[in-house]
Amino acid sequence: MEQVIANGLYLGAQYALIALGLTLIFALMNVLNFAHGQMYVLGGFVTYSIYGQLKLPFALALVCSGVTLAIIGALMEKFLFRTVIRRSKREESTMLLAAATAFFLDAVILLLFGEKQRGVPKIVSGVFVSDWVILPYDRIVVGVIAILMIAAFVLYMQYSKPGRAMRALAQDRIAAQLMGVKVDRYSMIGFALGAMLAGVVGGLLVSITGVNSGIGGPISIKAFLMVMIGGAGVVGGAIAGGFILGMMESVGLTVLREYGDVTYLVIFALLMVFLSIRPNGLMGKPWG
Amino acid sequence: MGSEMINRRSTLKSLALGAVSVLAIAAGGTLSAQAENxxxxxxxxxxxxxxxxxxxxxxxxxxxxxxxxxxxxxxxxxxxxxxxxxxxxxxxxxxxxxxxxxxxxxxxxxxxxxxxxxxxxxxxxxxxxxxxxxxxxxxxxxxxxxxxxxxxxxxxxxVANYQSGPAIYKYLMKNKGVKKVAFIAANESDPLSQRDSGVAAAKALGLEVVAETDTYQNDTRDFTPVLTPIVQLKPDLLVLSGVAPANAPLLIRAARELGYQGLISAETAQDATVLQEGAGELANGFISVGGASTxxxxxxxxxxxxxxxxxxxxxxxxxxxxxxxxxxxxxxxxxxxxxxxxxxxxxxxxxxxxxxxxxxxxxxxxxxxxxxxxxxxxxxxxxMVVTEFKDGAFQTLFVGEVD
Structure with a gap:
């Protein structure tokens, strides 16, 4: 059972990190970013190119993934989402734009990086073995980095000036504007930050699970699942959703294995019941 | 002077006409050559x-x-x-x-x-x-x-898996002493049907099948939770039924990192580069029907x-x-x-x-x-080339034929 819990905690940490960027963008702009998974994939491929192909340090590759996606996110916000939000009063316009962006990025990634699964050399070799648990060192490192990044993100949002401004925006956009918060600027920073998180986690996990051009859609779906569990637009909710999903997967795959592939069936059934009782998820309330 | 002009003009005209004719013939030739096919x-x-x-x-x-x-x-x-x-x-x-x-x-x-x-x-x-x-x-x-x-x-x-599978199992029983086998497949029609026929073939050969219902979502990225209970059963052979090339290295890596020391095989074609990048030396010994050429x-x-x-x-x-x-x-x-x-x-x-x-x-x-x-x-x-992966390349184990 210790192994199952360790698997669940590791999965939860990476899931939480994936969900954070998605929930941030939703909180700030009310945009369901369907391209989140594709941003993750792009981040993975940047790390693959720099660390796996050019043999430069992993840390540098990770920074490049973050910066690349931050720039792409900022440009997307400035030239696409901001324009659509300004011109259209219908919320589904941004959803359609996000879906189109996802398809576009899918095609570009396939064109640039090909159809094959890609992987990079392990960042740390060896496996930790005890009587209770077996865990490769690289997973421990990635899990610790994920938890540190989550903590850093929470502190940044809590105590930095841009963090406070973004929280104010998420709470009440008009009130924040009236109080002098530069809405356009902080929306762009928030979108860039969300995209950057997707890129960094994509880069981080390429060392464990590799990357291929077709996984963007499934990653987005899983991220939405976590956000629905935790509550859309709430940082704590995304973290909780990630860990709950990770643990449910790990426990379900062990306990229910005799019944075939019913783990996700059970998770979805539970989610439907849960959402009918708490439609806003665990912490579904305006951020702040 | 005038005749000189006329001559020069005529010469130029002739040259131009000649050039146009050459181009026309060349173009016509090309077109007719293309039109032939x-x-x-x-x-x-x-x-x-x-x-x-x-x-x-x-x-x-x-x-x-x-x-x-x-x-x-x-x-x-x-x-x-x-x-x-x-x-x-x-x-x-x-x-x-x-x-x-x-x-x-x-x-x-x-x-x-x-x-x-x-x-x-x-x-x-x-x-x-x-x-x-x-x-x-x-x-x-x-x-x-x-x-x-x-x-x-x-x-x-x-080559279908129900044609290559029995050949591989027989080979492994004879040459590697395989007795216990576990199957894992993606929860999709192809891998599931391949798993079922693989299980039937293994049982027909007298192998003990210790896992035959374990499945995973095809978009799974981390296979550790899926493989943890299977590895604990300690099979001699782990069959990755109908595994996609993208998932094979992840499954191999997760199994090996969990301490699995038995054999791993698949009856679908794989890619050496993908295996090397995704699992490195952990993929050494992986057996598959490695494409019809070595x-x-x-x-x-x-x-x-x-x-x-x-x-x-x-x-x-x-x-x-x-x-x-x-x-x-x-x-x-x-x-x-x-x-x-x-x-x-x-x-x-x-x-x-x-x-x-x-x-x-x-x-x-x-x-x-x-x-x-x-x-x-x-x-x-x-x-039907059955191969073993070793240090980034497939090596031929044996070559068979379907009748």
């Missing part, structure tokens, strides 16, 4: 996007490489006509509804020979369209119902195909060792019976007796097989 369209309906994109992409790229090569060398002579090959592709996104739409599109374009689809449900879905519109198609899907009469338009494009049996033509593919697309895909064959079979059969160019009944007649030298493998013949498995010749014969 007719166009033979061959279709592809399969998956070239999403997580299974590698399967269909290796098909398309093999077909395009071979078609370009044929066209570059003057086309292919079928009967009294010479044809340039045009490949018409359709991405079905692994969706049976789109596969049907793709096959309809092929019919609208007057195409009679189609490679694909890549998966079971797509191959089953297109059957009514193919049969009603007179299309012979070459799926990479294993359900016997596609190839057993009254079905007659599908031709299996590779350096030992490769002909110079296969080597040139690999070179051309690599030049055209930047990187070779080992799956193309098998995928190169379908187009070759279509062309060679049409050459053997030119009437089949627009008549699939003629094609079917020829399949029963067709035989030609295999241009890609030494000591091998192109012929249709499948009598034992399907009761009729509805499978292309490709060498």
């Amino acid at each position: 007719k166009e033979l369209k061959i279709g592809f309906v399969g998956v070239t996007s999403g997580p299974a994109a590698a399967w269909g992409t290796s098909n398309v790229r093999s077909m395009q490489t071979r078609a370009d090569w044929i066209n570059e060398t003057g086309g292919v002579k079928i009967g009294g006509d010479t044809y340039n090959i045009t490949i018409v592709t359709f991405d079905d996104q692994k969706d049976p509804k789109r596969a049907i739409a793709g096959m309809e599109k092929m019919a609208q374009e007057g195409i009679h020979y189609v490679v694909g689809p890549n998966v079971d449900d797509g191959a089953a879905a297109v059957r009514p369209v193919a049969e009603s519109k007179g299309i012979i198609y070459f799926p990479y899907a294993f359900p016997k119902s596609l190839y057993v009469a009254p079905a007659s338009n599908a031709v299996l494009g590779m 350096p030992e049996i490769r002909t110079p033509m296969m080597k040139e195909f690999i070179d051309r593919y690599t030049k055209k697309f930047g990187e070779y895909n080992d799956e193309s060792n098998t995928k190169v064959y379908a187009l070759e079979y279509i062309i060679e059969t049409l050459k053997a019976n030119p009437k089949a160019i627009d008549n699939v009944d003629e094609f079917k007649k020829t399949m029963d007796t067709f035989s030609a030298p295999n241009p890609f493998a030494k000591g091998s013949t192109l012929k249709y097989v499948g009598m034992t498995s399907f009761g009729q010749k509805r499978q292309v014969s490709v060498p």
Whole structure:
């Protein structure tokens, strides 16, 4: 059972990190970013190119993934989402734009990086073995980095000036504007930050699970699942959703294995019941 | 002066006329040379996007490489006509509804020979369209119902797992002392049906099957939770039924990191680079049906195909060792019976007796097989090369043949 819990905690940490960027963008702009998974994939491929192909340090590759996606996110916000939000009063316009962006990025990634699964050399070799648990060192490192990044993100949002401004925006956009918060600027920073998180986690996990051009859609779906569990637009909710999903997967795959592939069936059934009782998820309330 | 001018003008005019004539003749010559060759369209309906994109992409790229090569060398002579090959592709996104739409599109374009689809449900879905519109198609899907009469338009494009599986298990029982086997498959129709036939074959051989219901979602990225309970059963052999090339290294790596020390095998073709990048030395010893070509049996033509593919697309895909064959079979059969160019009944007649030298493998013949498995010749014969992965490359364990 210790192994199952360790698997669940590791999965939860990476899931939480994936969900954070998605929930941030939703909180700030009310945009369901369907391209989140594709941003993750792009981040993975940047790390693959720099660390796996050019043999430069992993840390540098990770920074490049973050910066690349931050720039792409900022440009997307400035030239696409901001324009659509300004011109259209219908919320589904941004959803359609996000879906189109996802398809576009899918095609570009396939064109640039090909159809094959890609992987990079392990960042740390060896496996930790005890009587209770077996865990490769690289997973421990990635899990610790994920938890540190989550903590850093929470502190940044809590105590930095841009963090406070973004929280104010998420709470009440008009009130924040009236109080002098530069809405356009902080929306762009928030979108860039969300995209950057997707890129960094994509880069981080390429060392464990590799990357291929077709996984963007499934990653987005899983991220939405976590956000629905935790509550859309709430940082704590995304973290909780990630860990709950990770643990449910790990426990379900062990306990229910005799019944075939019913783990996700059970998770979805539970989610439907849960959402009918708490439609806003665990912490579904305006951020702040 | 005047006559000089006239002369110069005449000379210039003559030169211009001459140049135009030369250009016209050259252009006419080129046009007539192009016009000489007719166009033979061959279709592809399969998956070239999403997580299974590698399967269909290796098909398309093999077909395009071979078609370009044929066209570059003057086309292919079928009967009294010479044809340039045009490949018409359709991405079905692994969706049976789109596969049907793709096959309809092929019919609208007057195409009679189609490679694909890549998966079971797509191959089953297109059957009514193919049969009603007179299309012979070459799926990479294993359900016997596609190839057993009254079905007659599908031709299996590779070796099925129920043909390679027993051969691999027998080899491992004899040479590696395998007694206990565990199966794991993605929760999709192809891998599940492959798992079921693998389990049946293993039981028929007297192997103890310790896990036969374990599955995973095809988009799983971390296989540790899925494999944890299986590894604890300590099987001698872990069979990755119908595993996609993208998932194989992840499964191998997770199993090894959990301390699994037994053998791992798959009955689907894999890619050496993908295994090396994704699992490194942990993939050493992995056994698979490694495509119908290894350096030992490769002909110079296969080597040139690999070179051309690599030049055209930047990187070779080992799956193309098998995928190169379908187009070759279509062309060679049409050459053997030119009437089949627009008549699939003629094609079917020829399949029963067709035989030609295999241009890609030494000591091998192109012929249709499948009598034992399907009761009729509805499978292309490709060498069944069982390989072991070692240090970034596949090494031949043994070569078999399907009858």
